[in-house]
Amino acid sequence: MTRYLLKRLAFAALTIFAALTVNFILFRALPGDAVSGLKCRQCTPEFKEAQRAALGLDQSLWQQYVLYLKGLLHGDLGNSWRPPHPTVWSQLWDPIKRTLPMILLGTVFSVVIGVSLGLLAAWRRGSMLDRTATGMSLAAYSMPTQWLALLMVLYLAGWLGLPTSGVKDPDLEIAQLLGDVGWWELFIDQLRHMILPALAIGIVFAGDYAIITRSALVETLSEDYVLTARAKGLSRWTVIRRHALPNAALPIVTLMALSLGTVVGGVLVVEYVFSYSGIGLTVVQAISERDYPVLQGAFLLLTVAVVFANLFADLLYPKLDPRVVLR
Amino acid sequence: MTGPLLDVRQLGVEYGARRSMIDGIRRRELKGVRAVDGVSISVSGGDLVALVGESGCGKTTTAMSIAGLVPYASGSIIVEGHDLSTLSSAERRARRRRVQLVFQDPYESLDPRFQVARIVREPLDVHRVEGDRDALVREALHKVGLRPAEQFLHRYPHQLSGGQRQRVAIASALVLQPALLVADEPVSMLDTSVRAGVLELLGTLRTEGMGILMITHDLSTAARYADRICVMYLGRIVEEGPAHEVVTSPKHPYTRALVAAVPRSDGAPRDHSLMPAGETPDPSRMPSGCRFHPRCPVLASGEAARLGIADRCRGVDIELEPEVGDHRVACHAVTVSITTHP
Structure with a gap:
């Protein structure tokens, strides 16, 4: 077990290293850089050269890469290229704090909606209910996230009375500065702001969960041990709860870990639609400003998150299925 | 206790009789497959009855119906004198407890996530059995030869051999102390070396007064361990009698073919004149008359024509008729020869 863990950790480090190298090269493979886009009165070629030198862009790619790695080893993600050059970490930390709970809520939505849809479909396999649930899952699965988000702004937000943009109520923010607002009110306000974006992500990913849950359940429901349980006199629901669903949990947990990467893709567009200033919006802004250090930092964090989510899922497997032995 | 533990009368089970919505719109009549058609079996305490037949003949469906896993369309299943269809669902559950099922594949029939202790205990929990359930679990494990039971309690199925799993x-x-055990091909997935052990175990249970209905496609196993043999073909029992008699003097052409097909230790060649022609027909297009007639060697050899029953074989359905005592056969040729040459 310890050996397995060490092996996996080494492998994780390797994966992260490879990913950050690719990130580094990809951004620089694009034509132009942070300075070439500058347009202003004092932007003479000399001024631009000076700026390049200040950002270290006058060095060779190789030197830049070594510098970047050196910084990383010291836990330094670098500084933003955008004046006044705050550290990347300070640029990312606040958005992450806003995005993480939103993703979490979205995942809860998608798992709850998806697993229940898949369960219904598998339970009544071949029925009208199954076809409806499967159709809905496929529709959700293939729906463009931003389109769904826009529809929600148009039709759902007003009806539910939920805010459609931002992360908190500006009035409340002022009140907070004056110090006459309780934490509970702030919490509720932030929750209200993240419900719609989370729901958009939740619905789109619910399709995946529903389809996976249905197929996994249909498979376990056809197993003999399910028949055995029925023969012993267990009710249909108890059989599903006690025998079929736990045995179908493996692919669902795998999907949870794997979808983390794609969820961030969804976050990008959803945060844009809802002007939710989280990590997605930060990335969009960094792209338009060619702020490579911030992009590299964001993608590095994403890589680390995905790699560790998968590692965690793998470590969870033996708990879900005693036949799995980690070597 | 008077009467048999299990009395199945004229059991009929249909599959696929439900019409889909599209079929309804197109007004297409869908005829269900009658997987089991008028099967009657009775098992008494201390009896080991073997239900023999080839794949797809309805053996397993019969077993599942008896265990309540497949609804039956007609006939009745009487357990210890109570007709299951007339009982309330609670009473039926209590009755069903007396009939327990053992499945064919011990690699599939145990939940891989459960330890042995939990697998064996689950039925006790479901039926809310009073008393020290853990002690009952250990007792049951001891009884089936997993000794000492403590050594097996906390193992998972994948840590056991096939024989141990079964x-x-x-x-x-057994933990529910059933009166009747329905074993669906209990040894067909096991290595030959461990089959005898499991079959001996069933034999021991029988001598302790339990009724056992063993489903098998292996006539030699049935001949060795069963008291009575029922031979099934296309959803019907075609011959039924004491195991020894059915095997040594089979009457129905199908049973004769089955017996002739058993490989013999002296290497004697098979008698091909007894072999049925072609394949088992599709049960959704049941042959008219005797359902064995399209393959029957008696009809094909012209013997039926000589007896003057060829038309009857093709046109008149036949059910089990007593030949001698409790040996019964469903065959026009046999019926005719008895009535003409008593």
Whole structure:
């Protein structure tokens, strides 16, 4: 077990290293850089050269890469290229704090909606209910996230009375500065702001969960041990709860870990639609400003998150299925 | 206790009789497959009855119906004198407890996530059995030969051999102290070396007064361990009688073919004149008359014509008729020869 863990950790480090190298090269493979886009009165070629030198862009790619790695080893993600050059970490930390709970809520939505849809479909396999649930899952699965988000702004937000943009109520923010607002009110306000974006992500990913849950359940429901349980006199629901669903949990947990990467893709567009200033919006802004250090930092964090989510899922497997032995 | 433990009368089970919505719109009549058609079996305490037949003949469907896993369309299943269809669902559950099922494949029939202790205990929990359930679990494991039971309690199915798994499956059936055990091909997935052990175990249970209905496609196993043999073909029992008689003097052409097909230790060649022609027909297009007639060597050899029954074979359905005592056969040729040459 310890050996397995060490092996996996080494492998994780390797994966992260490879990913950050690719990130580094990809951004620089694009034509132009942070300075070439500058347009202003004092932007003479000399001024631009000076700026390049200040950002270290006058060095060779190789030197830049070594510098970047050196910084990383010291836990330094670098500084933003955008004046006044705050550290990347300070640029990312606040958005992450806003995005993480939103993703979490979205995942809860998608798992709850998806697993229940898949369960219904598998339970009544071949029925009208199954076809409806499967159709809905496929529709959700293939729906463009931003389109769904826009529809929600148009039709759902007003009806539910939920805010459609931002992360908190500006009035409340002022009140907070004056110090006459309780934490509970702030919490509720932030929750209200993240419900719609989370729901958009939740619905789109619910399709995946529903389809996976249905197929996994249909498979376990056809197993003999399910028949055995029925023969012993267990009710249909108890059989599903006690025998079929736990045995179908493996692919669902795998999907949870794997979808983390794609969820961030969804976050990008959803945060844009809802002007939710989280990590997605930060990335969009960094792209338009060619702020490579911030992009590299964001993608590095994403890589680390995905790699560790998968590692965690793998470590969870033996708990879900005693036949799995980690070597 | 008077009467048999299990009395199945004229059992009929249909599959696929439900019409889909599209079929309804197109007004297409869908005829269900009658997988089991008028099967009657009775098993008494201390009896080991073997239900023999080839794949797809309805053996397993019969077993599942008896265990309540497949609804039956007609006939009745009487357990210890109570007709299951007339009981309330609670009473039926209590009755069903007396009939337990052991499945064919011990690699599939045990939940891989459950330890042996939990697998064997689950039926006790479901039926809310009073008393020290853990002690009952250990007792059941001991009974099926997994000794010392403590050594097996906390193992998972994948840590056991096939024979041990099947014993666990039997233990989880025995733990409810059933009167009747329905074993669906209990040894067909096991290595030959461990088959005898499991079959001996069933034999021991029988001598302790339990009724056992063993489903098998292996006539030699049935001949060796069963008291009575029922031979099934296309959803019907075609011959039924004491095991020894059915095997040594089979009457129905199908049974004769089955007996002739058993490989013999002296290497004697098979008698090909007894072999049925072609394949088992599709049960959704049941042959008219005797359902064995399209393949029947008696009809093909012209013997039926000589007896003057060829038309009857093709046109008139036949059910089990007593030949001698409790040996019964469903064959026009046999019926005719008895009435003409008593």
